[in-house]
Amino acid sequence: MAGADYTIADMACFPWIQTYKAQEIAIDDFPNIRRWYDVLKVRPGLRRGMDFGRDRINRNPQADATTREILFGIKKD
Numbered sequence: 241m242a243g244a245d246y247t248i249a250d251m252a253c254f255p256w257i258q259t260y261k262a263q264e265i266a267i268d269d270f271p272n273i274r275r276w277y278d279v280l281k282v283r284p285g286l287r288r289g290m291d292f293g294r295d296r297i298n299r300n301p302q303a304d305a306t307t308r309e310i311l312f313g314i315k316k317d
Contacts, residue, residue: 241276246283254280258290 241249257277260267267274280286308314 246280250276250280251286254286255290 241247241253254277257267257273258281260277267277305315
């Protein structure tokens, strides 16, 4: 992101860019970001890191009462 080398800036920003569809951002309007994203998303180490624990992620925290209480302080009786 900040230069030719893969850096902590790339690691920090990639997860945020990865959600461009959910955020309804037209990434193709930003060709340099699109190029950067396309290069990074195929890095084997990045793929392993992003895939690690994916099967244990709760995609809908509101559906679980304990998680809802921990994250949002909402307690349902």
